[in-house]
Amino acid sequence: MKLYNTATRQREEFIPNEPGKVSMYTCGPTVYHFAHIGNLRSYIMEDVLEKYFRYVGYDVTRVMNITDVGHLSSDADEGEDKMLKGAKRENKSVMEIAKFYTDAFFSDCAKLNIKTPDVVEPATGCIDEFIKVIEGLIEKGYAYLAGGNVYFDTSKLEKYYIFNDFKEEDLAVGVREGVEEDSNKKNKNDFVLWFTKSKFEDQALKWESPWGVGYPGWHIECSCISMKHLGDKLDIHCGGIDNAFPHHTNEIAQSEAYIGHKWCNYWFHVLHLNTNSGKMSKSTGEFLTVSLLESKGYDPMEYRFFCMQSHYRKNLVFSYENLDNAKISYNKLIARIATLKEGGEVDAEAFATLKARFTDAMDNDLNTSLAVTALYDVLKAKTNDATKLALFADFDRVLSLDLIGHASVLRSKLEEEAKKANAAPEGVSPELAAEVEALIEERKEAKKAKNYARADEIRKYLSDKGITLIDSSAGTTYKLS
Ligand SMILES: [Zn+2]
Incomplete structure (x- = not known):
């Protein structure tokens, strides 16, 4: 089986780490709003991929996270927390919002025949794992503390950009666009692993950590949840193409820095669903669910x-x-x-x-x-x-x-419709209807046997009783004359 691998930019023969087995990771939804059908296109195509792996005989383990904490409106430490935004909008607690939209997501998936992954893990259930990995990254010199937050140091990597044919500068501009520079960062692409000092102060969910009370960044979620369930060698990672940078790029950076070797072999990205006016998003036009x-x-x-x-x-x-x-x-x-x-x-x-x-x-x-x-x-x-x-x-x-x-x-x-169409007309008793049905059947057989004399005899007999036969391509019905 050949698959296009975004990391190598070519179609490759798919060969899993362990013969006969596939470990598969999917970035799950951020549960503060309904999924739009563009998001769901990715899940549909990933579902087809998973089912095809199974169809050809692989034993698949598929893991997906639920982002129920720490996903900011923008990737940097700016903007509002999406979960909190949802909670404020609907006058609910953050956990109520998470529950409601998680259920809504799986209900949409069920309607679209998307199988639920073998493991579904909410980020809020893995705080200890996040802390453990972040501590490891600090120990290995890949992360630093600044202004109360823990950042990943991208300058420590030989190669940071994985998925692109673009110039580094172009991508970096994409991230910075419309976003205030975070002056704590040593390098423009460094990203937050753990927040204790966020620019918005009213984050609803916070946990104790060695760096103070706070909450994890978004990217660390997927690395940790994947490694927790699928180990440190992942066969294939899926997601929408918009996740390739910076999300998946950052996942690779921190995962490989932590484990010290190559992490994931194949990257499967689903392209966008666009409208005639451009990319589908929650902010413009009709919200398509x-x-x-x-x-x-x-x-x-x-x-x-x-x-x-x-x-x-x-x-x-x-x-x-x-x-x-x-x-x-x-x-x-x-x-x-x-x-x-x-x-x-x-x-x-x-x-x-x-x-x-x-x-x-x-x-x-x-x-x-x-x-x-x-x-x-x-x-x-x-x-x-x-x-x-x-x-x-x-x-x-x-x-x-x-x-x-x-x-x-x-x-x-x-x-059912055919039966209704053949039902006895008003004014015909059940006994007469039964007799007529039987004669219609006999006439059909007679015609088949080319016994037209008998067929005509039946028509005449019924006509004398006030019944007119109506022949059509769908069969024979009747009415009172
Ligand atoms: Zn992810």
Whole structure:
């Protein structure tokens, strides 16, 4: 399986540290607001990656943090604490906010068929681990105290920037933009590991530490939570591309400084979901959530399908027009699957051939848009329905588009409608209705056997009783003459 590795800027064969096992880390949500569908695009694509690892037989352990403390509006020690901002806005305590939005996040994930990681760890549960690692970094000379805070010293590293083709200066400007310089820092990219003196004084959650009462920086969370559960050699780290710098860059800096060797081999970054006016954010335009899409009549599976149609390393443009197109395609696909008949033997050879198209697509840097094409290949294939249904169920272990479930709901709905359409017209007694149904069935058989005389006889007999038969492509119904 080939995956693009942001750290090396190339597609590489994926080879885990331990054969057959994958350790996977995902940056979790900051739980002070609803996730927008742009955030959720990353989680959807990471979910596909995890499920594909499992599909090809890896034993996966996936860990995700919940940022419920210490994430500032900006990366530097400026701006308001996001958690506190949420709490003030909604007149709740910080922990109430964290609980509410954590639940909301997992509820969105459930709607989108995103599996919950094996380990979900809130930052507030790991304060001792953060302190231990920060103490280690100070001991090793990678961190220093200044103005009451503990900072990571980026000048101690041979190479700080990992993920870019840009000049260091350009990136540094990006961080500084609109942000007051923190005069405690020795180097412009140094970042806070532990705060005791923040520029906003009313941080709600604080803990004792060797450096005074305070709270951890954001970056240290992910390093510690990953190492706590997955050890000091991580196979793959995932996140949205906006986390590559400075968040993931800082994670690498502090993790490798602490453990003294390479930490993570593969970096998987999902590109942005943009709107026509640019990057999707909480501050501009309509705030797009799963619930909002539902209120507008979209099924969350239609959004997941929309994401599948595009490669994770391409920016995806969201518009209702684009989502409508995905909705139409998804429902057409479901309608065609709903016509497939259950039962019968799976053709093993056809199954293997069509499955190979799917795995070829996925092995090629998780090409979900080609994997979607493989779904249509199954529909067009000259093989029986049992084989097709088995393939849809198989691919859906990874794509999680609920193809079989939605198709079966649609089939029941259509059967229900057909039944209603065939119900006895008003004024027809149940006995007469039963007789008419039986005769309609007999007439159908007679026609099939080319016994047109009997078919006409039945029509005439019913006509004399005041019943008119109506033949259509859907079958035969009747009314009172
Ligand atoms: Zn993270």
